[in-house]
Amino acid sequence: MVVFSNDLDKVMAAFIIATGMAALGTKVSMFFTFWGLSVLRKDPAPQTIKDVISAMFGAMLPRGATKLALSKMHMLGLGTRMMKQVMARKRVSTLPELMQQARSLGVRFVACDMAMDVMGLQREELLDEVDEVAGVGTFAAMAQASGTTLFI
Amino acid sequence: MVVFSNDLDKVMAAFIIATGMAALGTKVSMFFTFWGLSVLRKDPAPQTIKDVISAMFGAMLPRGATKLALSKMHMLGLGTRMMKQVMARKRVSTLPELMQQARSLGVRFVACDMAMDVMGLQREELLDEVDEVAGVGTFAAMAQASGTTLFI
């Protein structure tokens, strides 16, 4: 599974599918690239030395799973906040809870090295739960060996 | 196939692929979740008793296949209307026609129960053509058994 997006709704769908498949005994790997790397950022961020562009990316991209916004009806944060409240009342797991469930079901988190380089993200800025930093070659090999591959 | 989006262009692509594959004899199931549930809404909606939030979602989300908008060049409805006219002139099936073709080719429509709960949608608000209301476990089992899985 490629997680390309950092929209809250799409990332939640990715984790719901990942945990659902892992619960059936399927081995699941999630490859986070481009905007999707935001999901794996630590909050607060550790101190790092960065060039100007990397610092700008760091400031503009959401810092971790609790900071993501809906792809539609975000409405300057109001829609996203409302959606989170509704989900809490309906007892839908939050994104951090889903990530925890995915981890405990053995879902692997892989961060794309090329996207980290472009965004100026360093390994220590990403969650300790990340299993591997790897390139597209690793992803291609995973996809080849995999029954189902999704791009989200 | 997961239909997550409610953009007219993406949903049409989903149905064109679904009917194309079904025409080759492949068994196709479409799992509608989140924004994608809009596609399955009846228009006009039947009378239902709803809390305020569910009523708000109901009012803000498009009511069925004829109300969807393009993901790009919507231009306050102008672009979407123009695109529909062009498609009609080029004899491309409309979305309701594609849905009908999919049905007659045996494509299964599955609605995601968790998303229905979050959006406050009740079974009777969805088309009678919906075969099943099911959860991610059902989807995961379908994906496991399936040769091709798309997330649209």
Next chain:
Amino acid sequence: MVVFSNDLDKVMAAFIIATGMAALGTKVSMFFTFWGLSVLRKDPAPQTIKDVISAMFGAMLPRGATKLALSKMHMLGLGTRMMKQVMARKRVSTLPELMQQARSLGVRFVACDMAMDVMGLQREELLDEVDEVAGVGTFAAMAQASGTTLFI
């Protein structure tokens, strides 16, 4: 692989995955449809005779791989230009370079005939590198025979 989008970031991801898989010896076909057709447009466009609507589409859609915009942080072109500069400094291949790599690794480019018809695009407006103009039936057959299918 279906390339539906014409966002620079998504199209680059599509080509990075395509070249990554082709480098492992996998046969890869990319089916360009709807907005994705923009990627294959020649720039400058050859002279063609068009009706008004087709000319409007032609003017509004990006003309080829060098004209695409980011799906997020485009910021009237500033974000896209900055991203391209960062990628150049990090020695990430540009989209035209990725397309060239894909070609030399034997990746097939297929253009969707229905989308070309709707957008009013003629064969000679698309790159000579396009191997085939085909319909959804061809795509469905490719997907059936394929291990991995992505919708991007």
